[in-house]
Amino acid sequence: MNSMRLRPVLTALGLNAVPAWGWFVGEWSAGTMLVLYWLETLIGTLFLACLIIIHRRIRPSRGHWDYHAPQGQASQTGSGRSTYLTTFLVPAVTFTAAHGIFLAALGFIAIKNNLSPEARVNVHDLLAGLIGIALFQSADFIFDLIWLRDRPFAWIEKLGQITFARVIVVHLTIIGGMAAVIFTGANRNFFGVFIFLKNLMDRIGSPKYKNTTFAQFWKQTDDQEDARVARNEKPMEASVA
Template sequence: MFRCDDWRVPPTPPEQPRANQFAHLLTLVAANAIPAVGWFTQEWSAATTLIVYWFETVAGLLFIYARGVLQQRWNPRRGHFRYEAPQSKDPQGKPGSFIKGFFFINAVFCAAHGVFIAVILLILSHNGNAELVGLDWRSAGIGCLQMLVIVVVDFLVDVPYLRRWSFGVLEQTANRSFGRVGVVHLALIFGIFAAAVTNSPARMFGVFVVLKTLYSLSTALPMYEPATPPKWLSRAMNRIRREPEGQRFEDMWVKDQAAEVRRRTRNDEVWTGAGR
């Protein structure tokens, strides 16, 4: 039987210097402050705010792709070329560039997202909420330019350390960065839709701006990956779930964690066939 004490969590990937972590925190705060300040103090419309949010997504995607391309060139790892995704049943990994696949999927998402925002704004214009649309191209342009500066600074902070990054750091950076923005943008889209059908559209959209900001800032917190599950969770799940005979929830937890460590280790193996 797989016991909880059969496995220990390996050391996490080397972190960047504290100065870099602080710089990333500052850029995260600044990126969230620009649209929030614009909406609450500069009388930005929902359209102006959404365009700035959407531009942040696109710019962030481009510079995540740049990180991946540079790291793949400077420090090629197995995950760059035969990426094994979480819960994958094929230990050999899927052939193809991880960063190109990531870019293609998320670029399609960004394009569809832009179309969706345009449709929602048209709906607002036609149902009497034109004050929410009121797109100010000058404010949107300034906001997007400020976002671009922040994203570039965030990228330049990482460049000197890309050679030292493990593949896991790139994977985590890509998933965290775009996952955060993607989820939040979906919330904003539904928020602007809710604003369109309520009697207080501006107030409703303001609530979603606050929630977006809080959610984004929460991603700066370290990931919680305990070697064993909390005891209260184990007790509850052992009562609810029926594990295979002789196994407990905590045993399955540790087994899954060990499989995840092996996956990360395989992805981070030095790639010797990059030129083949």
């Protein structure tokens, strides 16, 4: 059990060590860093989508096919049924795609107007960082697959909430740091502050619920959530009537 609790922490540290090393030691450009962070969130989103698809095949809970979101969270499909895959993937991919377009425009403007050499992307550095990040994300994905059959729907729902929150916070934080470096000529150390904030977000968001059992999760759920969680957790076969 201790190793299961330690693994998400080590994964988060590994994922953040790669870009941190590139920035502080490898002198990677700000543009390279930004594209690398964007790719990290995209890969993480796609890996989680794969986990959701596999989980609903081996544990077809009602929440996968007729998802009830927490109070205050808008449905992505309006009226009618909404799968959890759609509820997670549509906003995550939309936000990531919009962010990618924004980054491309930002980089084009910076390079065209010669605002800063930091805006340029070094393909060699980017590939090196991408390989490192992909290795850690792939290892984390494989370990999740090993114990996926024993995970309740509540686990994968919480993982989706954490992932989407991280997508938003990381993107907005890194955009702010990048804009400061590219357009104001701020010292490279200024962007290091945003790398630290990104690391902190990963540490806060990653391990809390990832390796809890259903009984542990149930105790942490407040009374207003009990009915919703129980409904989503029911086997699909038993709920069709």
